Amino acid sequence: MLPPDPDQWQISTPYLRGIELFNSGAYWEAHEAWEEIWLDADGIQSEFLQGLIQCAAALLKYTRNEADPARRLYGTATRRLALCPDSYMGLNVREFQAAMAECFAPVIGGPYREIDPANIPRIDVG
Secondary structure (H helix, E strand, O other), X not given: OOOOOXXXXXXXXXXXXXXXXHHOOOHHHHHHHHHXXXXXXXXXHHHHHHHHHHHHHHHHHHHOOOHHHHXXXXXXXXXXXXXXXXXXXXXXHHHHHHHHHHHHHHHHOOOOOOOOHHHOOOOOEO
């Protein structure tokens, strides 16, 4: 499935479905929804979508108390999202990155503890 023009994200069913799934804690399913459009994306859009996919995968690993894979996925997601504009496809990327950093602080800086559901970021677009 072709990815939407970044300015027309509102019409992308897989993108919006991925957000809905992510926000409900269905991280694997969010990954699958975004992958439908990521496979045909390129450039910054590819980096952005892969960053979201890797955020979802990192959260999945973190919720399973798999610290090392969560840390690796979070690191690659962070590097990809850093390449994106501050706002992209309706998402305030920097705000989302900050929320992910807060959530992942126990994985990155320690001491490691189970994920705090209150710190799991939501994706708000608009």
